[in-house]
Amino acid sequence: MQRHGKYSLRPIQQNDLPTLLAWRNSERISSEMLTTHKITWEEHQAWFDRIRQHNPMRNFVFCYEERAIGYIGFSDWDEENSRCSSGSYLGDLNDIPIDAGLFLDYMGLDYIFSETKINKVWSYVFEHNKRAYKLNLLLGYQDEGYLRQHFFQNGELRDVHLIGMLRSEWQTEKARIDRLYGGIEE
Template identity: 30%
Template sequence: MNPFNSYRIRPMLEDDLAMVLQWRNSDRVRTNMYSEELISWEIHCTWFSRIQKSDSIKYYVLEHIDKPIGVVNFTDIDRINGMCNWGFYIGDNEAPRGSGTALGFLGLVEAFEHLHIRKVCAEVIAFNDASLRFHRKLGFTQEGKLFRHVWKNNKYEDIVLFACFSDQWAALKEKLLIAYS
């Protein structure tokens, strides 16, 4: 049995923009992003138009029983080297417990099984303990650290680099399905 059956990801649509902007501008989401600047509607719409035209960026909405609750994205998709970066967040404050794991699982299914990515890379601000644990739980390996890399909280913060590879995915997928069944 698949413990994530009540979840699905789908491409982000123009109809999602107001909701996604609200999530992205929430304090809870912004504090863990590189930039904490509030995003205007105009900038948000320009961003969406740009990503719709790009082959190197894919944004998806996570739904739980048809209710949008989060976002997962793949950026800097490099088809030659089979790599990308990913990002994600649960936007809905009332999302069921376990939604983050579902988002990660389905995001990796999309990356490895549909986009045919070889290596998914992640950058995590070092103070974000939840995201550090999350990546390790999903089977990511720490590849390095960028010291004093981004300005946050009135100081330069470190960035922890993670990666997950497609040749590890089958075993990781089985392990996650068993652990969360």
């Protein structure tokens, strides 16, 4: 679907499901999710059956040199208000460039703003996840609020940042990132 140098973004396929489930249930990734219970194979398969019906596509595997290394998805799809939320993670951290996280979200944002009618992408980032928060600000997300004790996770009430990006802001941020790193290849 989209390429940037050695990176690509493609729709999820049935044979990706075991890898995605292992990533999602890993402590490193599940500890940053709003829902932290271990996902069963049945739940995972039901999720895949639902998402592959979406038009436009909203869930993708992120690859480096054709090897799956991450995931990005868009949920809370609200066509009436032209907005959705995003979530992403790098599942395989072995032998990947330091800019992989940047291009995972860059390519996801470029897809959503160029291939859909969505005007706003928003997300929650846990306050303790400073690396993800800084990456989102680097991409051009705006901090839209700090929500204290907003989610109960792992036995604690957690603070989150609410971040957002508008279609009109993405054009400016995309141009800035393109000047630094080069653009998306179709």
